[in-house]
Amino acid sequence: MADTQISDHVHAAFDAAGDIDGALLPVLHEIQARCGYIPSDAVPLVADRLNLTRAEVHGVITYYHHFRQKPAGKVVVQVCRAEACQSVGADQLAEHVVKSLGCDFHETSRDGSVTLEPVYCLGHCACGPSIMVGDDVHARVTPERFDKLMQRAGSAA
Ligand code: FES
Structure with missing residues (x-):
């Protein structure tokens, strides 16, 4: 810039x-x-x-982790790491997300398509695990559902 x-x-x-x-x-x-x-x-x-x-x-x-020091990828994915989501499988989901994107939290995938960030509650605690893809919140996200959301985000980008 x-x-x-x-x-x-x-x-x-x-x-x-x-x-x-x-x-x-x-x-x-x-x-x-x-x-x-x-x-x-x-x-x-x-x-x-x-x-x-x-x-x-x-x-x-x-x-504050919220502030980025480098440009984000085309899509920002935030995975809720707070307790309510953890109790219904957010840790397993996070493991899958890291593996499937090939980058850790606070990083951007090698192709620049996705930046992965942790978030601590998205206000959807009763239906976790919750994530945000861009501006949209998604509830009860399984690894399979995450993969479908990423396919959709990739085709929309
Ligand atoms: S704890 Fe995950 S949405 Fe509230």
Whole structure:
């Protein structure tokens, strides 16, 4: 991403977040919504504007797994790792997902098609294991159902 684009996104993120104290998290969320990740060149711009050090901004980005430091794959898959889903087979599902995508959590598949992320509850606890594929939540996901969802996501991409 070009420097001018990053700078435009950072300015727009500050405009969207408003003039509030402690704007770091809302601004980072806004930058990720606009860019798909937090470009490293955005860090000094954010730090200067909020009178923080680059290390402080970087520390927040790395602390919250939600923030990506690299562009995501075409599709983001989030697998619920919280207790209710674990009690109905989320661990076995997660094992299958990692194996079938060929990448671990917080990684993107080699072909760039899928980024895999853990999530801790999607609000569908009564019908787990739950996952999100893009913006869609899917409940009672079995390994077989996951494979079908990935086929569908691949043909839609
Ligand atoms: S625990 Fe998985 S959706 Fe709530």
